[in-house]
Amino acid sequence: MTNGDSAKSTATGRKPRPQQIADTLRMEISDGLYPPGATMPTQEQLADRFDVSRPVVRQAMGELARLGLVRTKQGSGTVVLDSTVPTKPSMVHLAPYIREAFATESRTVTLDLFTLTAESMDTHIRTQVARIRDGEIEPPERITVRVMIPSTEALLAFPRSVDDPSDTRPLERHRELTSRHAPSLVEALMSLKDAGLVNEVSARVRTVPLTPSHKLYILNKKAVLHGLYRLVEHPVTYKGDTLHMLDVLGLGSTLFLYTTNDAPGAGINDPGFVEESQRWFDSFWDHLATDAPFIS
Template sequence: MASGSKHDYELIADKLRSQIAAGAYGPRKRLPTQRELAQEHGVSRDTVIRALSVLRAEGLIETHQGSGALVKEGLDLVSEKAPMVLLKPYVAEAFEATEVTLDVFSMTTESLVRTVAEQKDRIVAKEIRPPRSITARLLLPDTRANLAIPVSVEDPSDPRPRARLRRILVGHATTLRDTLHLLRDLDLVPEVSVQVRTVSQSPQMKLYVLNRRLALHGLYTPEKRPVTLDDGEVIEIIDSLGLGATMYPYRASAGSPPDQVGFVGMVQKWFENTWNTPTLSKEADF
């Protein structure tokens, strides 16, 4: 790296931020000294000081003369930017835990289905130790409701876009259920639970809460596009596209309690309340 450049201190801050998020440096743990960081990255101490200033401004660390930089106590999350295509490593990481929990709010769960199938293959091939339990809860749109998306551009009352969505989401949810149940049927995972509830709204965001410690959040983009309906007719609809969405991961810091505040805690509470409130969600009929 070119010593003293802005790019250098941002890269150092990014690496330290990720290490804090992963638990390499827990609450009240001391980061490497400025000299050690400078030697590790081949930069000047001024560059390291700038990197630490970024983390201090974000509220992740505190610095005291003579004591170095310490990770702040009581942190509830660290965020990092990642494109949606990086969903796979986060789910792979989640499946390496003893107890796996997947709380998902999505339009169709298409991305999750593919990724979970890969984790099933890893378990069957004995590439990773099988978890003791897997619990998946899916919140999906109720296609019997008057959803705002998907909708026909020419005739908003046309029920066929919703019928098409139902076929897609039922297919993906069924595949996910069958994939996880197979692990139980093969006596690889003793406890498997897959539940689906529906909400009377079109998701404007997708949300994954993995093992109650990591939240992946992204926005759907409403766009016009042509689709082929079940009867073969091609029409233009307004649809929510998520495959190209940017996902933002938020990880609860090591040592934080399960009911932590901050983004991870807030979205977990949102999911729990939505899941458990009959006026907000109901058991899926598939």
């Protein structure tokens, strides 16, 4: 089953939004399914694949173009651009490691995630939920996920308007993203327990009153993916207005991989960093974070 199939058949059965389609295609580009120079499927093909209208597909492709991933040429279709890809063994993308985490032989999945909005992780988690539902991978016996994100009440340093730093709309948009994607992630995971596919599922979201300068993903206590947020200026359409925002682009960003001695694959073998990352996460989770008010 492809990532696109998971976007088409979400855990709740709803048709995907343009951003979900863009996220799925972004991961497929990152994973090499559509390499630089390749022509993307036509709008008609994508509309059929995701079971949506062509205007929805156009919005999704517009998002990919905004991120500098594709370019539409008259008469030649939409072509994948040569975007930045990892050049060192320690530099990785998220998708294959999330897949690996859910295919663990220990049958226990443990994820501790510190991120800005949970937007990209929502997409990745739902992809794995769909793989389990469709029998592509054997269901684990236990899933424990902890997500730590900024408080929706905090006055974050970013996102903010470039033209008017006092404009509250960038933060309003951020709060909407957070309050949409974090519950979506929890809902998808709990659906596995409700369907009787996984015996034990714990999915919790807590918030901290700070602006993250990095993202940190601890996978099965054996690997850490760490990435710094880089600020960029870009236009965003919000409630019919175009906002010139200072923000970070998290989807598909390059991460650094640190592993323990018994973790397979590439990356930097640094058990000390993995252990210290776990202690850092636990200390913030236990002493600073509070339960997210938008999670029922």
